[in-house]
Amino acid sequence: MRKLICAAVLGGIVLMSGCGGSMPFVSEKLPDLSGGFSSTAELTFGKLTAQAEIDRIEPGCWEFTFTAPEELSGVVMTVDEGNMSASLGEISVEDCGGDHTALPVIIAGAIDGLSGLSKGDFSEKDGVLTAHSEHSGSHCTVTIDKATGEILSLKSPSDKLAVYFSDISPYTEEVGLVE
Numbered sequence: 603m604r605k606l607i608c609a610a611v612l613g614g615i616v617l618m619s620g621c622g623g624s625m626p627f628v629s630e631k632l633p634d635l636s637g638g639f640s641s642t643a644e645l646t647f648g649k650l651t652a653q654a655e656i657d658r659i660e661p662g663c664w665e666f667t668f669t670a671p672e673e674l675s676g677v678v679m680t681v682d683e684g685n686m687s688a689s690l691g692e693i694s695v696e697d698c699g700g701d702h703t704a705l706p707v708i709i710a711g712a713i714d715g716l717s718g719l720s721k722g723d724f725s726e727k728d729g730v731l732t733a734h735s736e737h738s739g740s741h742c743t744v745t746i747d748k749a750t751g752e753i754l755s756l757k758s759p760s761d762k763l764a765v766y767f768s769d770i771s772p773y774t775e776e777v778g779l780v781e
Contacts, residue, residue, distance in 0.1 A: 632724065633731070633751025635716045636661060638773035641753070647705060648762045656709075657773055661717065664710040681710040704738075705763055709756055711737030716744060730754065 638658050645652045653670040664681040668674040679688045686697040686704050697704055715735045724731045731746040740761050745754040756765040 632721055633746060633748065635713075635746070635751065639753070639770050640773045641767045641771075642769040644766045644768075645705075646762075646764045656767070658710070658713070659773060661714045662710070664706065666706050666709075679706045681706050684711065705761065708737050708740045708742070708758060708761065708763070709765055712740070712742035712744060712756055712758070713753060716746075 638660050640655065640657045643654050643656050645654060651671075652668055652674055655667045655669065657665045657667075659665065662681075662683045666679040666681075668677045668679075677688060677690050679686060684707060686707050688695050688697075697707075712735045715737060716733055719733055719735070724733050726732070726748060729748045731748050733744050733746070735742050735744060740758045740763075742756055742758045744756050746752065747754055752770045753767050755767065757763065
């Protein structure tokens with residue numbers, strides 16, 4: 603009798619896995635969205651298009667180094683726990699708050715907020731995860747490659763902002779980029 607019960611249980615497991623069924627106690631994991639990364643990005647803000655190297659050193663700590671257009675080339679914007687500063691060579695300024703939109707703060711906050719979302723907050727289509735988040739009153743949609751966990755894009759229609767990430771690699775403090 604005991605052998606018959608074991609055979610029935612094993613047979614049920616084989617049938618479920620062989621027929622493409624999923625076991626109710628197995629759940630898919632979300633990509634780890636808490637690590638650092640380096641990326642090339644194209645940013646559009648209204649009619650302005652810019653390119654930047656973006657480093658997420660850790661959640662809450664970001665660096666945006668603009669490479670184009672020429673007017674922004676060399677500007678480095680740093681976001682540290684919601685506070686922003688910008689520098690160009692020897693000139694630097696700190697954001698003292700106020701009634702304005704700090705786009706790097708919105709980008710950093712929206713992506714940092716993803717790690718606090720649950721699986722139910724994401725939708726999936728064709729291997730792309732989509733999450734909706736909000737930061738500083740800006741509603742954002744972030745897309746992520748489900749297989750790699752890489753951020754693909756961030757869009758905030760109310761800010762006329764779109765960011766497209768490419769050439770993503772893990773960030774390490776010792777060498778900057780892992781090649």
